[in-house]
Amino acid sequence: MKxxxxxxxRESIQKIVAELHRTTTRTWTLMEVCGGQTHAIAKYGLxxxxxxxxxxxxxxxCPVCVTSLEIIDHAIAIASRPDVIFCSFGDMLRVPGxxxxxxxxxxxxxxVRTVYSPMNALELARAHPDRQVVFFAIGFxxxxxxxxxxxxxxxxxxxxxxxxxxxxxxxPPAIDTICADAxxxxxxxxxxxxxxxxxxxxxxxPLANKIRRPIVVTGFEPLDILEGLLMCVRQLEQGKYEVQxxxxxxxxxxxxxxARDMLQQVFEISTQNWRGVGEINSSGLRLRQQFAxxxxxxxxxxxxQSREDTSGCISGRIMQGLSxxxxxxxxxxxxxxxxxxxxxxxSTEGPCAAYYRYGTRPHHHQEPRHEH
Amino acid sequence: MCLGIPxxxxxxxxxxxxxxxxxxxxxxxxxxxxxxxxxxxxxxxYVIVHVGFAxxxxxxxxxxxxxxxxxxxxxxxxLE
Ligand code: SF4
Numbered sequence: 327m328k329x330x331x332x333x334x335x336r337e338s339i340q341k342i343v344a345e346l347h348r349t350t351t352r353t354w355t356l357m358e359v360c361g362g363q364t365h366a367i368a369k370y371g372l373x374x375x376x377x378x379x380x381x382x383x384x385x386x387x388c389p390v391c392v393t394s395l396e397i398i399d400h401a402i403a404i405a406s407r408p409d410v411i412f413c414s415f416g417d418m419l420r421v422p423g424x425x426x427x428x429x430x431x432x433x434x435x436x437x438v439r440t441v442y443s444p445m446n447a448l449e450l451a452r453a454h455p456d457r458q459v460v461f462f463a464i465g466f467x468x469x470x471x472x473x474x475x476x477x478x479x480x481x482x483x484x485x486x487x488x489x490x491x492x493x494x495x496x497x498p499p500a501i502d503t504i505c506a507d508a509x510x511x512x513x514x515x516x517x518x519x520x521x522x523x524x525x526x527x528x529x530x531x532p533l534a535n536k537i538r539r540p541i542v543v544t545g546f547e548p549l550d551i552l553e554g555l556l557m558c559v560r561q562l563e564q565g566k567y568e569v570q571x572x573x574x575x576x577x578x579x580x581x582x583x584x585a586r587d588m589l590q591q592v593f594e595i596s597t598q599n600w601r602g603v604g605e606i607n608s609s610g611l612r613l614r615q616q617f618a619x620x621x622x623x624x625x626x627x628x629x630x631q632s633r634e635d636t637s638g639c640i641s642g643r644i645m646q647g648l649s650x651x652x653x654x655x656x657x658x659x660x661x662x663x664x665x666x667x668x669x670x671x672x673s674t675e676g677p678c679a680a681y682y683r684y685g686t687r688p689h690h691h692q693e694p695r696h697e698h
Numbered sequence: 699m700c701l702g703i704p705x706x707x708x709x710x711x712x713x714x715x716x717x718x719x720x721x722x723x724x725x726x727x728x729x730x731x732x733x734x735x736x737x738x739x740x741x742x743x744y745v746i747v748h749v750g751f752a753x754x755x756x757x758x759x760x761x762x763x764x765x766x767x768x769x770x771x772x773x774x775x776x777l778e
Pocket of ligand 1: 638639640641644651654655656657658661662666667668669670671672678
């Protein structure tokens with residue numbers, strides 16, 4: 327496929343790795359924000375190619391991982407109703423709620439369906455006017471315009487048996503919060519390329535100044551990630567903290583304006599609860615008042631109190647870059663993809679699943695593979 | 699979740715402003731994709747697709763930039 331294979335070529339990767347080794351003179355700790363990047367790093371063994379002075383921490387950009395226990399319990403309660411067709415991206419089905427997960431609801435006869443797009447859920451609502459169709463609208467800025475479009479179209483088409491259970495997150499406030507933690511070791515960020523394809527990166531300019539750390543908008547292919555790291559390390563070596571755009575083939579400074587307009591028409595900014603982290607001001611989205619009729623949270627009020635999470639899962643620390651998956655005592659023994667204790671072991675973007683699947687080990691005890 | 703896959707726009711299927719869609723090819727398969735967020739997209743463009751929506755047209759010139767840069771590194775190494 328064009329624009330995939332080129333960015334995975336061995337020779338190009340070796341060249342950029344060599345450049346990274348030439349550039350790095352000190353120890354640097356960097357965070358890739360997006361879970362898709364975390365998986366690419368683990369899958370292609372990129373950490374092992376880096377100079378031993380560079381350590382990667384994995385960021386909060388796994389929407390499945392940060393969706394709060396309360397929302398998951400709410401989803402489970404709604405999906406259990408006999409009048410509901412509950413639609414979700416597949417990753418959410420195995421995320422543990424207080425008592426069970428969505429897959430258990432399905433096994434018990436609940437009508438839980440996996441869809442590819444929120445528009446598929448809207449089609450289902452049109453096809454089943456006698457049922458309530460609820461879409462589990464999780465995600466970051468990348469997914470929000472699609473979810474907004476589904477609601478906008480539902481209203482325009484007069485589809486009244488459709489609603490969203492919204493758990494939308496915004497990246498910049500999370501970066502800010504991570505940096506505000508006195509224990510944070512992160513010195514530079516790779517920002518999530520597809521989030522910025524929507525939002526652009528104007529918002530990151532004042533953020534980089536505030537946190538005094540470089541932010542490099544980065545893509546998802548091995549070559550993208552290595553180049554993003556190189557750009558970040560160059561800045562750090564020169565004492566700079568600017569916003570740079572590695573992923574210019576898909577990201578412009580203003581982003582996708584029609585998508586941003588749709589997002590803003592349907593959603594407004596709100597406080598959001600991040601699983602294991604807590605509430606962060608202005609870090610989420612909720613439906614605007616004129617779309618309140620499509621809010622599944624209001625249509626099906628929660629009559630259930632979530633218990634405190636006692637699984638021992640340290641996902642909140644991992645999402646903030648304070649710990650790594652193999653710091654967790656349950657990693658690989660009590661917690662495995664077949665029997666996950668926490669969402670990061672479930673999601674295709676979860677760091678624990680990435681470490682488990684690809685067997686990533688910390689690199690800094692090894693000799694650097696590349697000499698020059 | 700924020701996974702976006704590049705694909706090739708093969709045909710515009712619906713040109714109603716808010717419902718614009720196109721057939722987009724991803725390797726061996728093609729799918730109907732919503733292109734309402736990319737008003738200027740045309741057949742032959744590569745786009746990034748996320749949850750059924752094309753969110754960005756890939757800029758060919760920018761796509762080649764990193765290889766030009768790598769070429770420069772290579773040329774410098776040859777001089778050393
Ligand atoms: S290994 Fe399991 S229990 Fe530990 S942080 Fe990851 S998901 Fe949570």
